[in-house]
Amino acid sequence: MSADTYSLPKLPYAYNALEPSISAQIMELHHSKHHQTYVTNLNKALQSLKAASSAGDIAAEIALQPAIKFNGGGHINHSLFWQNLAPSSSADAKPDAAPALMADIDKTWGSYDKFKSAFSTALLGIQGSGWGWLVKEAQTGLRIVTTKDQDPVVGGEVPIFGVDMWEHAYYLQYLNGKAAYVDNIWNVINWKVAEQRYHGGAKDAFSVLKASM
Template sequence: MYAATRTLARPQAFRTFASPALNRFKHTLPSLPYAYNALEPHISEEIMTLHHTKHHQTYVNGLNTAEESYAKLGDSLADAKKRISLQSALKFNGGGHINHSLFWKNLAPASSGGGDISKAPTLKQAIEKDFGSVEAFQKALNTKTAAIQGSGWGWLGYNKETGKLEIVTTANQDPLLSHTPILGIDIWEHAFYLQYKNVKPDYLNAIWNVLNFEEAESRFIEAKA
């Protein structure tokens, strides 16, 4: 989709897992649709490289390991107890894999249309209807996301029951299950600290310059169908 510059989006080392046992499971690190430096100056190359190849890879590895352990369990009460004990690892690593796989597509270089809400006319109209204006929506999402205690995600989600767009937050790596995710913002420190330190508002203001509204438009239209 976007021409790679200077840095390859996915090194060869991250294409497969070393352990044959893990290869039974199909979760792999997805490639980025742009180079690691493509979101600069808004998100640095260093952050993107570490975020993708280290943090997301860790969630993929953890999910495969948890699923492998789960698959080996039998029907005894002891195995049932072990199965229950694996739920937190499956939720955390599975959520991390789901959220980040969505997040990478959620971003686009400013030079390729990132940050341009005119690429999402249907979504823009709905945002103006449900929030009053695009500016009011951005302020509300930034405020609620910045207020997350610890780590988590800020979301623009579509509520199928009400037919409205709503701002939702989730803790840690919990995936958004109550709504269809349209836009998601990672507020874990690994997503911004190397560049923005502890000033979350600066990161949240900057990320609007590289949000992929074309992708968000597709998700919104699909969610409403």
Template sequence: MDKLLAYKATVPATLPKLNYEYADLEPIISANLMSFHHGKHHQTYVNNLNTIYEQISAAQKENDVQKIAQLQSGLRFNLGGHINHWIYWDNLAPTKNGGGVFPDENSPLTKAIKEKWSSYENFINIFNTRTAAIQGSGWGWLGYDTVSKTLRMFELSNQEMPEWSNIVPLLTIDVWEHAYYLDYQNLRAKYLTEVWKIISWTEVEKRYIQAISG
């Protein structure tokens, strides 16, 4: 769980370094889109988050409870923008590095996916249908429910985050327009079909094994 805990423990926040170059995800996601999405959009969340951290610190010193309360909405939104993107970048991989390749039949993740959805293909079809239907901006998620001890598919709007107390995030796909519009325009469904070609199932499997190990 060390890596998953690290997603929550970044004060001050810093833009995460990617495990690949911007151009490495082409042709699925262009270097141009990546430069905007990671280098500008995500950086803005980081900048905003650090500003809010400073404002909260100042308000605490002044014992200004009202100011602290006013900052909570912005804190949650920008923290969500930072953490959600960080998880998303880490569950992508260039095809030359194994992106899109499913774990083998003996993988604990494969067995769990098949038990719940019968196949990876069926899982992806259901995931895409649900995620494409998100109104406005949001994220499609696969998580491990630590209470029911099962995989769970769900969607969150805007920059809401999974409830970390009982959900371990395994995989997420960003369906804010800035995640795909430069390459796919208004064709969200096409983006969702293509992005699975660069999903790092190795990373998803690693998160799952960590999750079930407690």
């Protein structure tokens, strides 16, 4: 495997470990099929880019950008997502596991409940496929952002945790009831990972990608 070939990272828990918040069937399809497709198509696009680049074909290089952004974003987003989830029974899934982050959340939104409500509203306001992220920015501090489709958060912000709002992330279990999915996702956020990302930089958050090369 060459240095620029990405592979599907292993989940840090079993497919059924997030039940009842997220069913094993969803997790298995989401990881072994959807995420795998992003990885496969990212590698294909990067290979074509290499060929276009060595042929000095700028038109082909530009034409490949959307595929790289979409599939690369899909790979980045899902890799971050798996890591920022944890079984609800684990200590990592308790907000206590993120003391410094929680203090900043309190300072920024007034309380954890207010933050949760603001984040949930942002998630439910996404029109189409996309993601919601809590990010840390050097200038502005903590912020909630939503991104469309598979656009990744790669502008220098540190992604603290993300929630996938594509229908494939919840439909088999929640059908059109996405508000219930959003309610239940709070039971499986990995606050320990969130705290680690909060203390680190963007590079640290993205280290999971290096590991899957």
